[in-house]
Amino acid sequence: MVMTFLRRELVLLGRQKADWLNPLLFFIIVLTLFPLGVGPEPNQLRIMAPGIVWIAALLSVLLAAERLFRDDYRNGVIEQLVASRQGLMAFVLAKAAANWLSTGLPLVLLSPVVAMLLGVESAAFVAMMLTLLLGTPLLSILSVLGAALTMSADKGGILLALLILPLYIPLLIFASAAIEAASMGLPYSGQLAILVAMLFLALALVPLAVASALRINVS
Amino acid sequence: MFKWLHPLAKPETLYHFCGRLFPWLMLSAVSILLFGNIWGLVFAPPDYQQFDTVRIIYIHVPAALLSMSTYTMMAIAAFIALVWQVKVAQWSVLAIAPIGAVFTAISLLTGMAWGKPMWGTWWEWDARLTSQLILLFLYLGVIALYGAFSDRQTGGKVASLLALIGIVNVPIIHFSVEWWNTLHQGASITKFDSPSVHPSMLWPLLISLLGFYLLMLALVCLRLRTAILEHEQHRPWVRATLGGH
Amino acid sequence: MQFDSFSDFLAMGGYGFFIWLAYGLTYGLLIGLVGYCFWEMKAFHQSFRQKLARAQRIKQYQETEHP
Numbered sequence: 429m430v431m432t433f434l435r436r437e438l439v440l441l442g443r444q445k446a447d448w449l450n451p452l453l454f455f456i457i458v459l460t461l462f463p464l465g466v467g468p469e470p471n472q473l474r475i476m477a478p479g480i481v482w483i484a485a486l487l488s489v490l491l492a493a494e495r496l497f498r499d500d501y502r503n504g505v506i507e508q509l510v511a512s513r514q515g516l517m518a519f520v521l522a523k524a525a526a527n528w529l530s531t532g533l534p535l536v537l538l539s540p541v542v543a544m545l546l547g548v549e550s551a552a553f554v555a556m557m558l559t560l561l562l563g564t565p566l567l568s569i570l571s572v573l574g575a576a577l578t579m580s581a582d583k584g585g586i587l588l589a590l591l592i593l594p595l596y597i598p599l600l601i602f603a604s605a606a607i608e609a610a611s612m613g614l615p616y617s618g619q620l621a622i623l624v625a626m627l628f629l630a631l632a633l634v635p636l637a638v639a640s641a642l643r644i645n646v647s
Numbered sequence: 648m649f650k651w652l653h654p655l656a657k658p659e660t661l662y663h664f665c666g667r668l669f670p671w672l673m674l675s676a677v678s679i680l681l682f683g684n685i686w687g688l689v690f691a692p693p694d695y696q697q698f699d700t701v702r703i704i705y706i707h708v709p710a711a712l713l714s715m716s717t718y719t720m721m722a723i724a725a726f727i728a729l730v731w732q733v734k735v736a737q738w739s740v741l742a743i744a745p746i747g748a749v750f751t752a753i754s755l756l757t758g759m760a761w762g763k764p765m766w767g768t769w770w771e772w773d774a775r776l777t778s779q780l781i782l783l784f785l786y787l788g789v790i791a792l793y794g795a796f797s798d799r800q801t802g803g804k805v806a807s808l809l810a811l812i813g814i815v816n817v818p819i820i821h822f823s824v825e826w827w828n829t830l831h832q833g834a835s836i837t838k839f840d841s842p843s844v845h846p847s848m849l850w851p852l853l854i855s856l857l858g859f860y861l862l863m864l865a866l867v868c869l870r871l872r873t874a875i876l877e878h879e880q881h882r883p884w885v886r887a888t889l890g891g892h
Numbered sequence: 893m894q895f896d897s898f899s900d901f902l903a904m905g906g907y908g909f910f911i912w913l914a915y916g917l918t919y920g921l922l923i924g925l926v927g928y929c930f931w932e933m934k935a936f937h938q939s940f941r942q943k944l945a946r947a948q949r950i951k952q953y954q955e956t957e958h959p
Contacts, residue, residue: 573812577805581795590791591809594784597777598819637812640729644804688915689895699905703914710918749925753918760914764907862922869929873936880940889940 429515433522441530447495448530451488455535458484459542470547477546478556478607485535485564486596492531493571494588496523497579497642506579507646520638524565524572532564555610559603562623569630570595576641599626656733659884662875665868672865680858686851703761705851709859711754714782715817717747717863721789722814725807735871737803738878740810741793742870746863748786755779778820785813799878 441448462480463473500506509516539560543553574592581587606619654660687705721743728737758776759769770776789806796802879885895901904911 577792577809578795580801581792581805582797583795587791587795590784591788594781594788594816595812597781601774601777637808641805641808644801644808647801684915689901693905698907700907700910702904702911706914706918745928746925749921753921756917756921757914760910760917764910862926866925866929869933873929873933876936876940880943885940886944889937889944 429518430522430525433515433519434525437522437526438529441526448492448534451492451531452534452538454491455484455488455538456542458487459545463546474547474549475611477543477548478552478611479604480546481539481542481556481560482563482600482603485560486567486593486600488535489531489564489567489571490589490592492527493575493592496527496572496575501579501645506642510643510646516639516642517635520572520576520635520642524569524635527572528565528568532568535564536560549611551613552607552611555607555616558620559606559623562620562627563599563603566599566623566627566630567596569627569634573634573638573641576638576645579642580645599623602626656735658735658875658879659882661735662872662888665872669865669868669872672861672868676858676861676865679854680862683851683854683856683858687848687855691848691851692845700761700764701848703757704848705855707754707757707761708852709856710750710757711779712856713859713863714747714751714754714779715820716860717743717750718782718786718810718817719814720867721747721810722817725810728807729804729811734878735875737807738874739867739871740789740807741803742874743867744786744789744793744806744810746866746870748783748790750859750863751779751783751786755783775820778816781816782813782820785809785816789813 459480462476462484466472466476497506509519536557539557540553543556548556570592573595574588577591578588602619602622606616606623609616609619655664684705688702691702691705693699693701721740724736724739724743727733728740755776758779762771763769789810792809793799793802793806796805876885876889902908902912
């Protein structure tokens with residue numbers, strides 16, 4: 429069931445390339461704006477780089493989140509799923525997975541290039557990759573939640589940011605703590621373990637909340 | 648207890664119940680709050696480390712505790728609204744949210760005014776301050792989410808769901824001081840077996856806390872009454888209660 | 893009583909500004925909140941009374957014009 433939905437999502441994403449290419453472009457543009465804004469001092473950039481990468485990742489995932497359920501809601505797909513009383517959970521999981529594959533994974537793959545551009549050291553670089561790898565799935569799950577809550581709202585846009593950015597903050601805190609510890613040569617497995625714990629907690633609970641949010645929105 | 652609680656799920660009964668409760672709550676809240684604060688401001692001794700700035704504790708700590716317990720209350724109401732589909736529970740979520748937001752704002756602002764002379768900075772990005780800020784955003788998110796729906800029924804349900812999800816933040820705030828060892832000092836009155844505050848300061852603090860609690864309950868009563876009237880204005884009982892003047 | 897004089901009380905051992913700032917903000921916000929809650933109730937009562945009066949007028953009009 430999940431695979432069927434996932435295939436459908438990926439086919440749809442393949443047809444609408446703007447949906448996942450725009451957030452990626454946005455990610456790169458934000459990253460190029462930062463050195464222009466703070467000044468091209470290499471030392472300063474090296475210190476700030478992990479934080480910059482994380483903030484850019486947050487914003488671009490947020491950008492992708494807005495359209496997650498919009499089309500399916502307008503086409504009546506979600507109404508059908510809710511009415512048929514099955515497959516809703518699989519649909520939610522497939523949405524989150526497709527969202528991660530289309531925005532999270534490309535960000536992780538792009539991060540080596542970005543790290544090179546900003547001159548990140550190798551220790552901090554490994555930590556940055558690991559936190560992105562563990563953190564972006566969590567970002568995807570939470571943005572699915574935000575999109576589901578605001579699905580039938582009249583004014584989505586800025587509201588979505590107000591809802592999910594606060595939920596992103598704990599993730600951001602632990603991710604940047606891990607990177608900072610790594611850049612000082614300290615062990616950071618504790619922070620990574622907390623990231624994994626948050627990811628599994630979200631995986632267990634958020635799909636339930638998303639499913640009930642979808643039900644409320646179509647009723 | 649359920650036999651006693653169950654009639655309160657009926658809007659009309661709850662309206663009259665809150666109406667009877669409200670004057671007593673409001674009067675006792677104002678007098679107890681003023682009593683506790685004046686005791687704290689005038690009669691309590693200054694701290695040997697923090698001098699007179701410690702007097703901010705009589706509003707800062709109650710507001711901070713209230714911001715969390717108000718949220719817990721809102722989340723419980725949201726849970727009841729979503730699971731048992733109780734209408735008044737859903738309205739009370741929206742009645743509570745702005746009150747909690749104001750208490751959170753008070754705890755942040757008084758914390759800033761306390762942090763400046765003691766830590767030398769208005770704002771410090773430590774765990775407790777940050778998670779308290781998140782709590783404020785959650786309150787605002789609940790209010791904004793409700794406002795974004797033209798259908799009030801759907802809006803109320805979705806806002807309840809968000810309130811329920813946000814409850815994960817409350818334990819994070821509570822334990823943040825122990826998990827991260829940062830500038831903010833640990834909890835001072837929740838450890839009842841060995842309070843780290845001297846009785847001469849603990850009493851005015853507890854009295855102020857009681858005053859804040861009563862004020863919160865009084866305002867929730869008032870706002871809930873307004874919400875009940877607004878949602879039920881086409882029912883005959885509202886016309887009978889308000890129209891017969 | 894911890895203070896010798898009223899000006900002593902206002903000065904708060906040199907921290908007067910911060911303490912009165914905190915208390916001022918708190919009471920300002922609380923009074924604002926209480927006032928807002930009361931205003932909400934009053935505004936609803938007013939609009940409800942207007943609606944009732946209008947319904948009454950419409951009823952009267954219909955009764956007089958079309959007996």
